[in-house]
Amino acid sequence: MFQPLKPHQWALMAAVILVMMVIPMITRDSYLLHVLILAMIFGIFASAWNLVTGFAGLKTFGHHAFFGIGAYASALISINAGLSPWITIWIAALAATIAGLFIGLPILRIKSMPHVAIVTLGFAEIVRIVISNLQSITRGELGLWGIPAFTDFTLPGIGKVVFTPADKLPYYYLVLVLLIASVVVVTLLMRSKTGLSMVAMRDAEDAAESLGVNLTKQKLLVFGVSAFLVGLAGAFYAHYIGILTPSAAVGIDLMILIIAMVLVGGLGTLSGPLIGALILTVTIELLRDLDNYRLLVYGAIIILIVMFLPKGLATLGPLVAKRFTSRSQ
Amino acid sequence: MNYAIFLEQIINGLIIGSMYALIGSGIALIYGTMRVLNLAHGEFYMLGGYFVFFLVVTYGVPSYLAIPIAIFATFILGALIQRLTIHYLLPREGWAFSTIAATLGLSIFLQNAALLLFGEQFQSVPYYLSGIVEFAGIRLPVQRLLIFGVALLTIAIMTYVLKRTRLGWAIRATSQDRDAAAVVGIPAQRIYLITFGIAAALGAIAAAMLAPIYAINPWSGMPILLKGFVVVILGGLGSFPGAIAGGLILGVVEAVGVQLTSSEWRDVIAFTLMIGVIWWRPWGLFGKKPS
DSSP states (O other): OOSOOOHHHHHHHHHHHHHHHHHHHHOOOHHHHHHHHHHHHHHHHHHHHHIIIIISOOOOSOTHHHHHHHHHHHHHHHHHTOOOHHHHHHHHHHHHHHHHHHHHHHHHTOOOHHHHHHHHHHHHHHHHHHHHHOHHHHOGGGOEEOOOOOOOEEETTTEEEOOBTTBOHHHHHHHHHHHHHHHHHHHHHHHSHHHHHHHHHHHOHHHHHHTTOOHHHHHHHHHHHHHHHHHHHHHHHHHHHOEEOHHHHSOHHHHHHHHHHHHHHOTTOSSHHHHHHHHHHHHHHHTGGGGGGHHHHHHHHHHHHHHHOTTOGGGHHHHHHHHHHHHHO | OOHHHHHHHHHHHHHHHHHHHHHHHHHHHHHHHHOOOOTTHHHHHHHHHHHHHIIIIISOOOHHHHHHHHHHHHHHHHHHHIIIIIHHHTTSTTHHHHHHHHHHHHHHHHHHHHHHHHOSSOBOOOOSSOOEEEETTEEEEHHHHHHHHHHHHHHHHHHHHHHHSHHHHHHHHHHHOHHHHHHTTOOHHHHHHHHHHHHHHHHHHHHHHHTTTSOBOTTSHHHHHHHHHHHHHHHOTTOHHHHHHHHHHHHHHHHHHHHHSOGGGHHHHHHHHHHHHHHHOTTOSSSOOOO
16 A cells, blocks of 8 residues: 555556546436446545545444535535535535544544444434434425535636536536545545554554554544545535435435445455445446345345455455466466 | 423433333443444344234234243344354454444344335334323323333343353353453353343343334334443443443433423434543443553
8 A cells, every 4th residue: 555556556547537537428328427426426435434444443433424514514505605515515524524523532532443433323313313403404304405506617628617407517527526636635645654653553553652653643634534525525415416314414324335335345445445336336226126125235235245255345356466476477 | 390290201211211221231241241332233122122013913912921932032033143243253353343344234234124024114012001100299101110110120130140140150251351261161152142142132121111102113223222322331331230320321311301402302412421421431430440
């Protein structure tokens, strides 16, 4: 993870980005684009959760709170204050960050994994119930609708970019940019000194502390960055989908989806969350008829992966490659 | 505020709290013996409730027979789940996280399996006992007294088992030091299996007693699981007596809190209390600060 990328890894990354950029030029099928947009939103969420859980070793189960805070904050500010979503998504991401730092503080005091899991779950539940109860502001389970779309702008050389539900294209490129930026942030963070000390902290907390790693600062930084990215993903989701309900935007089902994605892809790897988000979003869309079984399938996937493939699919690649090279020698 | 009504609410809080105590003590037993946080614990409660419902309502089995059968069935289910999942995960590296993740997956799996098998309608069971007791201006349905009585009896039996029987000694020895217990010939694997079963059965007891009051539905496990978590945080994770005290405290705090606000804030009060306790005393209200 901390070695410089090899040429073929750079090539692979460039190829993936290129393919993602070219897809809408080949097909404008709005359903396909919609599925990919969702996969990318989940990709940001999954990468950010993986940053905390996979890399920093803080096993949290309440990140859906930040998604919901981001979504509702951006929607409510743009509706009530009339600000453009281009501004409100950043305010919302900051709100999620503040919430992240707030809940990060008590977690810092505890080293026990179950305590962290319980606190984060409880916190997310508080957020969901508060949003659901404040019906005069959020309309509760009736759903918050009338969320403004991103305002139009003109791109030199391309022309006017209009965000409407009918055309998925601008959303596609916007979320692609957000996804790439998120992955770059996570990667840079992991390749910095912070990243090294985080992994040291995850693998041997006491040893890391004794060598002078400032646990409090590192944990807060990671938690803040992670909450920011998840909040941003939530804010984008709000303006893309156009309607929010507490169960859809802050429900525990959302967290389970993300956990399944990260576990399938590979916890504690850079590409795992992205692979998992793509595979699960697409598979579930392909199995649309099985909608009633969706969560049943997610539950089963989590159990099976934990039992039989604990390191996820991302680690299969190098494994296969190793076997291949060792055979050819 | 009317004094009698207020007192009545406190007593109701204690009664519901005694059920929280049973849920919490199940979580505490599992955590105490194998250091596993069981996120599927709420599903034992949910399935226990359905077992009682099918036996009593669908098949017309008398409740005094149906409830023990349901409790035993849940015991078997709990032991089975332990054997099929946790058993394989515990010896592996990273078991602390993998058991949490696996039980979360299990929770969502069982919840949706129940939804598909039993449907989404809310079910309920008739009162086991009718009638109302009046005392010093306080009115209490006999059903609620029964709940409290069963809770006290269960706690007494569990305390006896843990303190006075060979099984209890084995459970406590394993929870104090697994390796040392193994050296003196205590079969840790069997203890884990039985502990998981007992914890599941405790959930089923709570479910059986609350079935006439709270509706049985596929989603009823998650809220009760979170209540159980609050209880074990209050009492100190892994402590059986702590869970009993934590349950009663949570019941009373909720009752007072709901009087001051409204019932839709009940869970927010519970979780805020929990986060407050974690800030202040992460080792629980009664636990000792780890040195």
